[in-house]
């Protein structure tokens with residue numbers, strides 16, 4: 001079943017066309033990858049889906065409901081949560097308090113601090129951070145902070161997570177661990193993911209389907225094997 005349907009999304013910043021007529025749909029429980037060089041429009045597309053940027057044209061539906069034009073907080077409460085390339089946890093409070101804030105805010109928002117704490121602890125366990133719950137968020141390594149970003153998105157109760165470069169800056173071992181964590185998350189919680197990732201091995205290993213963008217224009221969509229063999233993709237990447 002389709003969970004997210006993106007139809008004809010365009011976005012211009014002045015004279016710059018960041019996205020041109022982008023259409024695709026994501027099946028519930030799938031991992032959908034976005035690839036493209038720097039400036040291809042990947043983060044802009046995430047921002048359009050999450051409601052931070054209004055598109056110049058086109059529409060986005062989540063569970064058959066149009067979300068274009070809704071505010072980011074409304075979209076978050078409907079069940080879509082995104083992470084950011086540059087991690088920005090509340091550095092001066094504990095790792096656990098960071099996820100409790102998300103649990104009090106998101107789709108599964110509860111007025112009960114005890115319930116939010118429980119949801120927060122579950123999110124930390126899901127990303128392997130339970131042992132760091134009492135640390136200050138600012139004390140985590142980069143890998144820990146990337147995991148905390150995912151836990152914060154999870155703790156909102158989101159059904160769909162948009163993950164923006166959660167592998168960037170990680171060591172090869174940490175990338176392997178992150179791939180295992182995301183695979184397990186998807187299996188255990190039946191979540192749907194969109195991934196923006198420059199670490200190609202990880203994108204290929206995790207994604208069911210991938211959309212390739214070139215200067216905001218969709219050039220290919222398909223399985224990782226189809227994308228790897230696509231002449232237009234090869235031309236953009238290897239000239």
Ligand SMILES: Nc1ncnc2c1ncn2[C@@H]1O[C@H](COP(=O)(O)OP(=O)(O)OP(=O)(O)O)[C@@H](O)[C@H]1O
Pocket residue numbers: 013016018036037038039040041042043044045
């Ligand atoms: N707020 C903005 N104002 C003007 N131009 C913008 C704005 N946001 C993005 N752009 C431009 O839109 C284009 C797409 O940017 P975007 O950040 O979406 O690319 P990206 O594929 O995510 O790149 P990266 O891999 O480097 O994160 C770029 O040319 C960028 O400079």
